[in-house]
Structures are given as C-alpha cells and as structure tokens.
Amino acid sequence: MEPTATEPGDIPPLRIGLNAAIVAVTNHTPNILAVPASPGQGAADGLPFGPFDPARQRTFEASLRASVESQTALNLGYVEQLYTFGDRGRQMRSDEQGAHMVSVGYLALTRADAENPEALHATGARWRDWYELFPWEDWRDGRPGMLDAAILPRLLPWAVEKADQPQTPSRMARIRLAFGLNDFPWDEERVLERYELLYEAGLLTEAVADQRVSSTGLTVPLGRAMRFDHRRIAATAVQRLRAKIKYRPVIFELMPPDFTLTQLQTTVEAISGRHLHKQNFRRLVEGAELVEPTGAASSATGGRPAALYKFRAKILEERPAPGLRLGGRG
Template sequence: MSYTYEYPRPALTVDCVVFGLDDDDLKVLLIRRGVEPFAGRWALPGGFVRMEESLDDAARRELEEESGVRPGHLEQLYTFGTPGRDPRGRVVTVAYFALVKLSDHVPHASTDAREAAWFSVWDTPKLAFDHADVLGTALQRLKGKVRYQPIGFELLPPKFTLTQLQRLYEVVLERELDKRNFRKKILAMDLLEELDEVEQDVSHRAARLYRFDHKKYKQLEKAGFNFEL
C-alpha cells in the first residue's frame, strides 16, 4: 500500500480511432471539442479512464458516450505518452482501434451535445493533441492486419457482394486488385456463405450476396488455417 503513492501520477486517458467504410471511401470518426485545450478542433473520441474499469471498458464507454457507436471490432493499438503531448500536463493515452459497419450508424451520426462526424481518412481537418500520429498508427495497423486476419468484414454490412469486398481491400491497401484472382482466392478459403439473394436497386446486372461465416472461420483457425489476403 505504501510506495505506490510516493510518486506523482500522469493522467490516463483512452482514445479511439474508429474506421468505417462508405462505399469506397475509408472514414474515421471525429468529435469536435467543446472545451480548452483545442476548443473547436476535431479530435478522436476518448476520455479519462475510471479507477474501477478496465482499459477496454473505458474505450467502449467513451465511444458510446461521445458518439453512440458500438464497434464490431475493438483492439488496443498503442500507448502514447510523450511528455508535452497534452498542454494541460502529463497525460498518457492508451489508443484503441475500432471498426464499425457504417450501415449501422447513420452517416454523420451524433448523439448528445457534442458534434460527431465521419471524415475521409485521406482528408481530415487539423487534429487536436497528437491525434494525427495516432490516426497514422491506426491506419498502418489496419493496412497490416486486414491481410492476415478477416477483420475487414466488420466494415461491411452483413450481406455484401464480392465487388464490395474487393473495393474494401483496394481502399485499405491503396492498390488495385485483379477481379478474377481476388474472387478465386477468397472463395477458395471457403469462408463465405453464398446466399440466394442479389443486391437490389442497381441499374445493371445485380450481384450475388455473400455472408462471412464466423463459425467456419473459428473452426478452420483452430485447425491451423491462416487467413491471408
């Protein structure tokens, strides 16, 4: 009980980088700050960690409170603690990385007093604190991770076309993929359930819909299977 308290403590926050996919634009969720420092600037959703909650819980709570978002995927990203990153004093932030289906969250969603909005990750306003660094780190992580873990599906609606899936990878990886090779590879993994439905309201041939089979993935994963690109 004793010497834990001999030292002054940094303040501890969580911040969340929430990605969403809007057709073929990758978006990030930002909140406009109401108070100093950086009042009026856009920032990542986040806030102080409470004494009785885990870091993951804190991230989820702040996200819900500030934007009403409940992410399909949430993982710890990196902890930023350079002295001076917050003008109020020493503040260390545990950054999180989250993916949501934009279809579940009205574009330009906002809840309470605070203003929340989705911005293209390639064209964000100037961010508060070191949040541009945090966003950059999150983008790298997304790019790296999407290739060897099937988390991309968290960005799509439950039923999607192969073209939508391909677009997702093209947007995230920032390069074009070959349609035939992409389909061959993804279907060969046997992780997609082919539905007897097609997309609606398009003015051309409608594409078949697929659904990601989480159960099958978990089985294959246990059996030593590795998802890749």
C-alpha cells in the same frame, strides 16, 4: 558516477486516458470518426477520448466503450488495443505542469449501416475520410502526385542535413524504406513510419503546434491536422488495420451481413489504398474460403443481378490465421 534512483515523490502525477480510432467504410471511402474540440483546445478535430476512472469501470475497454457511447452515441463492436502514447509534450503544453496524460489508443471497427445517423450528428461527431488525414497513402488511382511535388523534394534535403552524424538507421535509409525509393517497393503497411518522418522533418501542422518548427514552409498543408497527437494515433490504427486484414477476417466487421464480391473488393481497396485486379481478387477470396453464397442476388447496381455472399464463420475453426493475403499491385 551512477545516477541515483528517482524518488517516488519526484515523479509527476500521471493520468490515463483512452482514445478510439473508430473506422467505418461508406461509399468506397474509409472513414475515421472525429469529435469537435472542447473549449481551449483549438479548432482541430480529435479522436473520441475519455479518462480512465477505475472507481467506475473495471477495465480500460469498458471505460472506452462508455466514453465513446456518451460522446458519439455509438455502440462499438470490434475493439483492439493499439499502443500507449505517453511522450512528453504530446498535449502541446509548453509548461508541462500538472498531471501528465498517458493515452491508450484503440482501433474500433463498425458498420456504417449499424449506426443511428441522427443521434451521431447530434453529438457533433463527424466521419472524416482518412485520406483527408493521410492523402499520400491513397494509391487506388496511381502514385499520389503530392509525393513528387511536395513531399520528397523536402524530405530528401532534410535527410542529408545531418548525414555526417551517426544515425542507425540513417534518415535516408528510413525514407527509402518508408516511401519505396530506389529498389524498395511501396509498402502500404508503413503508415506510421511515413507519418513520423514527415513530423520529424517539420512538414506537418502538428510539428508547428508542438513548436518543433516555426513553419512547415508549405503553401498547402499535408492533410488535415488533428489536435494533440491524435493523427499519430490514427496513423497507428490505419497501419494496424492494413496489416490485420491479411491474417484475420476483420474486413467483415466493416461489411453488411450480405454483400457482393465487388462490394468486398472496393472495401479492401479502400482500406489498403491500392487497386486490386478483379479476377485475381476473386480467386484470392475463393481460395481463402472466407465467404459463401447466400443464394440471393442484388440488383442495386442497375445492371445484371450480382450474387450475394456472407462471411463463412466456420473458417475461424479451420485455420489459425484466415485473412486476405494480398499480392502484388493490380
């Protein structure tokens, strides 16, 4: 018997919200902007959010920019849409009564030196190191110890719990691919896959809040939790940005107008979560023709003055996909 079509009156009302994962890099640290919770939302921070009101704003992006400015005093520069988040239960409400909130997530990039820190601080918004949210993603000083001490000892037994049930791909195959086990390399772009595996296995605080598990069973939480599914949105943003810097020059949205090659390298390392060999990186930048010297130098390091560079905007007219195609680990 074929199911009958749902009548329009049977569909619960939907509301559209807009979330922004706003990224800036300060002192070699990649940050995501977090805003404090409203009354009744618990203690966890979240991403800037605002409802879409078509009576006041013509487009999602215009509405997002207005909401962010009112909440954080930031005027956004680069913005791109990520994904639509609409799973049932995403707001941690057990009754699921009333309108269901569907959120359109955005990635936004800004320069730390372009903001008004006093105005930002007055709003209650704070920059959070994104490796506080995803500590297993930071490989700049080598393989994170928590992978072997806390994550894999719990993930691997979970993977075989239902190994006799058909799953395509299997839990174990997903873990091998996402976490780089056996012959698979660690792929820094699989941020969302790793987050979702940890959530499904009940190892994240959000899984407890969503009543998927009663406890993570961990003595120390795996990273800083966010309210609702905002950490999932943030993971989507980190993944998008790590991939995007390889084929578009978006990294320069995070750089000051003039910068040294060392500053550029540390910013790329901060975003990608990996150490890069200095000489290989410089050859990569020079070969990509993404920068040009300004003729000036910086003595901010206190040592030998370092040449200053700027983004070579002409590259956008010369190549369809200019970016930093990172190779193997340095």
